Amino acid sequence: MEEIRELLIDIRPDYDFIEDVNFIETGMLDSFDIITLVTELEEKFNVRIDGSDILPENFCSIKAIENLLLKNNGLAK
Amino acid sequence: MSNNSTKIEEIKRIISSRTKKTNCFSFFNEVCEWLENDKADYYLMDDSIFLFYKANGFYKFYYYVDYFEDIKLANDLLEKYSLTNKVILEFTTKNNQNLDSLINTLNQSKFEIYSELVRLYQGRNVLGPIQQNNNIYELATIDDKNELLEIMHREFDILKDNIPTEDELIDLIKNKSIIIKHIENQIVLIQIYEYTKESLYSRMTWIRKEYRKPKYTVDFHSEMGKFVQDLNIIKSDNFKSYGWIDKNNRNLKINLKMGARLDGITCTIFLYKTNN
Numbered sequence: 001m002e003e004i005r006e007l008l009i010d011i012r013p014d015y016d017f018i019e020d021v022n023f024i025e026t027g028m029l030d031s032f033d034i035i036t037l038v039t040e041l042e043e044k045f046n047v048r049i050d051g052s053d054i055l056p057e058n059f060c061s062i063k064a065i066e067n068l069l070l071k072n073n074g075l076a077k
Numbered sequence: 078m079s080n081n082s083t084k085i086e087e088i089k090r091i092i093s094s095r096t097k098k099t100n101c102f103s104f105f106n107e108v109c110e111w112l113e114n115d116k117a118d119y120y121l122m123d124d125s126i127f128l129f130y131k132a133n134g135f136y137k138f139y140y141y142v143d144y145f146e147d148i149k150l151a152n153d154l155l156e157k158y159s160l161t162n163k164v165i166l167e168f169t170t171k172n173n174q175n176l177d178s179l180i181n182t183l184n185q186s187k188f189e190i191y192s193e194l195v196r197l198y199q200g201r202n203v204l205g206p207i208q209q210n211n212n213i214y215e216l217a218t219i220d221d222k223n224e225l226l227e228i229m230h231r232e233f234d235i236l237k238d239n240i241p242t243e244d245e246l247i248d249l250i251k252n253k254s255i256i257i258k259h260i261e262n263q264i265v266l267i268q269i270y271e272y273t274k275e276s277l278y279s280r281m282t283w284i285r286k287e288y289r290k291p292k293y294t295v296d297f298h299s300e301m302g303k304f305v306q307d308l309n310i311i312k313s314d315n316f317k318s319y320g321w322i323d324k325n326n327r328n329l330k331i332n333l334k335m336g337a338r339l340d341g342i343t344c345t346i347f348l349y350k351t352n353n
Binding site for chain 1: 089092093094095102103104105106107169171198273275276278317319338340342
C-alpha cells in the first residue's frame with residue numbers, strides 16, 4: 001500500500017493521498033496521470049495492465065489500485 | 078455483426094493491448110463511448126488507428142501507431158477533414174518525453190505548433206492579500222448567457238480555450254462555475270471553474286484587453302480567491318487549484334510569483350495547416 005502511495009505522490013506531489021476519498025472524483029488524478037501511473041506500476045511491480053482495465057473505478061483509491069495489481073499478479077511476495 | 082461493429086471491436090482490441098504510441102489519454106470506457114456513439118470518426122489503416130474526435134467547431138486528431146512516422150498514413154484523411162474544419166493534434170507529456178521525436182515527424186507533415194500549454198497548481202494559502210475595492214465579483218446567471226456566448230466566440234480561442242456549448246454553458250452557470258466581474262457596466266473578466274470535492278480546476282480565464290496588466294491580474298486573482306472561498310462550494314480546507322496556461326502568457330510569471338508551481342506536464346497543440 002505504501003509503495004503505491006509513494007508512486008502517487010511522485011506523480012501528484014501536491015496531494016498526500018492519505019484521505020479516504022475518490023481520487024478521480026476529487027480531481028486528484030486525471031486520465032493523463034493514470035497513464036503515467038500505469039507505466040510506473042508496470043515497472044515497479046513487474047505487471048502488465050490491460051488497456052481495458054484503464055477505467056476510473058480501478059484507480060479511485062489505493063485499495064482499488066492494489067486490487068488491480070493483485071488481479072494481474074503484481075503484488076506477489 | 079456489422080462491418081462497423083467488427084471494426085470497432087478490432088479497434089478496441091488494439092487500444093486495449095497498449096502496444097501503440099498514442100496521444101490519446103482518455104479512459105478506455107470514454108474512447109469506447111466515442112466510437113459507439115458517433116462522437117469520433119475512426120479509421121483502421123495497416124494496424125494503425127486514427128480518430129477524429131468531433132469537438133466544438135473543430136476536430137481533435139488522435140493516433141495509435143507503432144512508430145511516429147506511421148502518422149503520415151493519415152495524410153489523406155487529414156487533408157480531407159481540414160477542408161471542413163480545423164484539425165488539431167494535442168500531445169500531453171511529462172518533462173517533454175517523446176516531444177522532440179513527435180515534432181520531428183510532424184515537421185514533415187503539415188502540422189505546425191499552435192500553442193504550448195503548461196499545467197500549474199497552487200494551494201489556497203499562497204493566494205495574495207485581499208485588496209479592498211469597489212469592484213464586485215458575481216456568479217453569472219442565465220441572463221448573462223447571451224453576452225457570455227458573444228464574448229467567448231469573439232474573444233476566446235476556439236482551438237485551445239475549450240469554449241462551452243450553449244447547453245454546457247447553462248450547466249456551468251447552474252453549477253456556479255462562472256464568475257464574472259463588471260467595471261463600468263461591462264464584463265471585464267470571465268473565470269470558468271470546475272469544482273470537485275478537493276480541487277478547483279481553472280478551465281478558462283479571460284480578462285478584457287485593457288485590463289491585462291500585472292496590477293489587475295494580481296488584484297483579480299487575490300479577490301477571486303477570496304470570492305471562491307466565500308462561496309463555500311468546496312468543503313475541504315486543503316483544496317488545491319490547478320489549470321493550464323499558455324507558456325507565452327505573461328500572466329504565467331505573475332502566477333509563479335504568487336506561489337503557483339509547474340508540475341512538468343505540458344500540452345503542445347499542433348494545428349494542421351490548410352491552403353484556405
